[in-house]
Amino acid sequence: MMENDIFEPFERLIEIEILDERCRVPENNTLLRCFQFLSMKTISLGEFCWNGDCANCQVWLADSATEKPVLACRTKVSERMKIVRMSREIELK
Numbered sequence: 001m002m003e004n005d006i007f008e009p010f011e012r013l014i015e016i017e018i019l020d021e022r023c024r025v026p027e028n029n030t031l032l033r034c035f036q037f038l039s040m041k042t043i044s045l046g047e048f049c050w051n052g053d054c055a056n057c058q059v060w061l062a063d064s065a066t067e068k069p070v071l072a073c074r075t076k077v078s079e080r081m082k083i084v085r086m087s088r089e090i091e092l093k
């Protein structure tokens, strides 16, 4: 399988923030796919069900004063999303 086959179609990269670091990731994809885009090997080999069952992909999004837990495999990325905490299973590089 080609790497490009795993991503939903996208025309551009958008900027999000992961633990205070700015990253550019493909629009129109779930957060977990975006993590895979950033770190193909560790996410591809990680313990992820990709369908909402395991919760190993949980991240916390900061939204003004609050933090909200979401499943990265079920959450579509959006511009300027800010991830402030992540499950230990998510290893980027």
Ligand code: FES
Residues within 6 Å of the ligand: 032, 047, 048, 049, 050, 051, 052, 053, 054, 055, 056, 057, 058, 071, 072, 073, 074
């Ligand atoms: S990867 Fe299992 S719940 Fe998201």
